[in-house]
Each structure stands twice: as C-alpha cells, then as structure tokens.
Amino acid sequence: LCPGTCLLVLVQAAAYRWAPRRVALAGGAVAAAATALWTVPLLPDASFFEAAGVAAFWCLPSVGAAAVGGYPRLMDRRRARAVRDAERAEQLRLAHDLHDFVAHDISGIVAQAQAARFVAGRDPAAALPALERIERAGLTALASLDRTVGALREPPPGTAHVADLVRRFEAEGRVRARIGISDGVEGALSREAAATVHRVVTEALTNVRRHAIGATRVDVRLTLDGGTVRLTVADDGASAMPRPRERGGTGLIALAERVRATGGDLRTAAGPDGWTLTVTLPASLASSPTAVPGGPPLEKTV
Structure with a gap:
C-alpha cells in the first residue's frame, strides 16, 4: 500500500500542476480522501478521535502534493496577470500619446476647415490658402503619428521639441505664440519630466485652440x-474650464495625475486676462551647475 500511496501523491502533485482547475480540485479531493482513509479498516478497535487523528496525519502527503504542484501554478497565474497588466498599461500609454501628440494637429485641421467654410461662401478664392494650410496640417498630423510610434522606442522629447511644437501651433493658426526657456532648464529636467512638459504644453495649446474664445496670443x-x-502657459482669450469629453481625450485630470507621478504640481486659473496653466516640477539632480536660480526668465526666446 505504501508504494501505491506514494504514486497517488505524485499523481496529485501532477494534477495540481497541469490539470484543468476543476479537474485538479475534484481529483485532488478524491485522492486526498483515499490517502487519508486507507488506514481506517486496519484499526477496527480505534476510537473516533484516534481514527480522525490517523486520517489527518495521512492527509499531510496530499497537502504537500497540493503545495508542490499548486505553488508553481499560482506563480504562473501571477506572471500571466502581470503581463496582462503591463500590456494594458502600455495600451493606455499609447492612447495617451496618440491623443496628446496627434489631437493638437487634428484640432488645427478642424480650425482651418471651419475658417475655409466661413469664407468660401463670400469669397471662394480666399478658401484656397485655407485648403493649403489644411493639407500642411494633415501632413503634420501624419508626421505626429510617426513620432508617436517612434516615441515608444526612442528617448522622450525635450525642450527643443517643445519649442518646435509652439512654432507649429503659431504657423497653423491665427494665435501669436511665443516661448521663453530659461538658461539651465534643459539640464534640470529628467527624461520623464521633459516628456511631461511636452505633453502638458501639447494639451494646453490644444485647449487654447478649442476653448480660448478670441485669444490672440499665448505665452509659454x-x-x-x-x-x-x-x-x-497663459493666453488672453475668454477661457472656460475645458469640458471633459465622453471618450478619447486624457484632459487636465490625466495631466495632473501624470505631473503628480513625477513629483510635481499642476494648477489652472481663469481670470479677466485669460487662462493660465502652471506646472511645477522638481529639478533633476543632474541639473546644470551653471544655472543661476532666479536668473533671467527668458534667456532663449523663439
């Protein structure tokens, strides 16, 4: 009987490791009962408590089989769940990037199309430049898609990309945009903080185009x-709090969460002079030693 019991315990361990869950539980329960009760007929004069103690003792091999076979299975399930969670997080990050990097250009196309429709009825010839701007904005949007996909493999954008973003915003619309970058900022931003700055500026400029009524300038x-x-990021338009869309956009709430994740803070304020968005981020330990705190705020202006 002892070799048979050992073989049964090995079968239990294999079932807990590889058999379908329901089959493993049902078969393991039957095998555990068989292993625990096989000694009861050999003790006809034993009391109930003695028989229960012997049965409990012979349950230990089944418990060991469950641990030996079930623990690797549990680890596999945890690893699979971790992989699914990582894939989901990557999907969400890609969705955020597609919105933050591409929605800005799409909103430019919409603005140009609205302007073309407005002037086409009165002066069809005046619509031609707007159509040309729509074409350029469409090509820019395609380039943004390429950059978004490339951003998954390449380092995140820095302040040079932010300056280029502001230049493209001004070229695609009627709002005058200016950017000022203090000396030492480039070295004071970590890679994650630089990517956060780029994302915040993208969302802020998109909100200026969508929500800043009558805006003529925006300063970054x-x-x-x-x-x-x-x-x-400040504009002089009659701004209202951007309304969250039902689907798609990440919006200010997601931006605030991303800023907090990098140790910073995001605040917005609407006043008589327009809308202002302010983000504070901790400087990196690798910041440039030549940066002078409180120095000239606009050493580089685009």
Missing part, C-alpha cells in the same frame, strides 16, 4: 528657480 515659459522647474 519654462523657468528654473532653485530646485524647481516652472512651466507657465
């Missing part, structure tokens, strides 16, 4: 003040 400033990098 990056300044270094001691151990803090401050980003300010």
Whole structure:
C-alpha cells in the first residue's frame, strides 16, 4: 500500500500542476480522501478521535502534493496577470500619446476647415490658402503619428521639441505664440519630466485652440528657480474650464495625475486676462551647475 500511496501523491502533485482547475480540485479531493482513509479498516478497535487523528496525519502527503504542484501554478497565474497588466498599461500609454501628440494637429485641421467654410461662401478664392494650410496640417498630423510610434522606442522629447511644437501651433493658426526657456532648464529636467512638459504644453495649446474664445496670443515659459522647474502657459482669450469629453481625450485630470507621478504640481486659473496653466516640477539632480536660480526668465526666446 505504501508504494501505491506514494504514486497517488505524485499523481496529485501532477494534477495540481497541469490539470484543468476543476479537474485538479475534484481529483485532488478524491485522492486526498483515499490517502487519508486507507488506514481506517486496519484499526477496527480505534476510537473516533484516534481514527480522525490517523486520517489527518495521512492527509499531510496530499497537502504537500497540493503545495508542490499548486505553488508553481499560482506563480504562473501571477506572471500571466502581470503581463496582462503591463500590456494594458502600455495600451493606455499609447492612447495617451496618440491623443496628446496627434489631437493638437487634428484640432488645427478642424480650425482651418471651419475658417475655409466661413469664407468660401463670400469669397471662394480666399478658401484656397485655407485648403493649403489644411493639407500642411494633415501632413503634420501624419508626421505626429510617426513620432508617436517612434516615441515608444526612442528617448522622450525635450525642450527643443517643445519649442518646435509652439512654432507649429503659431504657423497653423491665427494665435501669436511665443516661448521663453530659461538658461539651465534643459539640464534640470529628467527624461520623464521633459516628456511631461511636452505633453502638458501639447494639451494646453490644444485647449487654447478649442476653448480660448478670441485669444490672440499665448505665452509659454519654462523657468528654473532653485530646485524647481516652472512651466507657465497663459493666453488672453475668454477661457472656460475645458469640458471633459465622453471618450478619447486624457484632459487636465490625466495631466495632473501624470505631473503628480513625477513629483510635481499642476494648477489652472481663469481670470479677466485669460487662462493660465502652471506646472511645477522638481529639478533633476543632474541639473546644470551653471544655472543661476532666479536668473533671467527668458534667456532663449523663439
């Protein structure tokens, strides 16, 4: 009987490891009962408690088989869940990137199309330049898609990309856009913080185009003040709080979460002079030693 019991325990371990879950549980329960009760007929004079103690003792091999076979299975399930969670997080990050990097250009196309429709009825010839701008904005949107896919493999964008973003915003619309970058900011931003700055500026400029009624200018400033990098985006339009869309966009809530994840803070304010968005981020330990806290705020202007 002992070799048969050992073989039964090995079968139990194999079932807990590889058999379907329901089959493993049902078969394991039957095998555990058989292993525990095989000694009961050999003790006809034993009391109930003695028989129960012997049965409990012979349950230990089944418990060991469950541990030996079930633990690797549990680890496999946890690894599979971790992989699914990582894939889901990557999908969400890609969705955020597609919105933040591409929606800005799509909103430019929409704005140009609206302007063309407005002037086409009165002066069809005036619609031609708008159509040309729509074509350029469409090509820019395709380039943004390529950059978004490439961003999954390449380092995140830095302040040079932010300056290019502001230039394209001004070229695609009627709002005058300016950017000022303080000396030392580039070295004071970590890779994650630089990507966050790029994303915040993209979302802020998109909101200016969508929500800043009558805006004529927007100023983007990056300044270094001691151990803090401050980003300010201000426009002179009659702004209202951007309304969250039912689907698609990440919006200010997601931006605030991303900024907090990098140790910073995001604040917005609407006043008589327009809308202002302010982000503060901790400076990286690798910041440039030549950066002067409180120095000239606009050493480089685009």
